[in-house]
Amino acid sequence: MGLGKYRTPFGRWLENNGITSVEFAKECGVNRDTIGSMAGDRDYAPRRTTIEKVLRAAKRRNPNVRYEDLFPPM
Template sequence: MVDLYGLGKQRSKLGKWMDQRGIKQEWLIQKADVSKGTTVKLCNEKDYSPSGSTMKKIIKALREVDPSVRADQFWDL
């Protein structure tokens, strides 16, 4: 079972950022038009780095919440 609130499972920087703002993975799946599997990896795997096109989709969606968000907050570029 995936801990959506980070109460025991390790979370990536993106997962922690989303948890702090109360953003659910389902929201990101819909807004960024990415698969559930990719979203789970993005939120839970610290070393997972998405493709450039996926990264752009994620950042575009997150900017609806925080217009100043940057990809380098979550991934080594």
């Protein structure tokens, strides 16, 4: 956190909510490396099913979170 590495909006959401990628990966049933890529790699393009799993788990934590908050259009 704050080490100068690039974070996607999804990565910033994880950090702002105090969630580790390992913890969130277990919650949504996605590999932790995938969550890490989604949080820190601007060129990573996850599958639609992966995004749906992540969004479902994010909504369990915060029902007001929207797709656009985590994955804004580029």
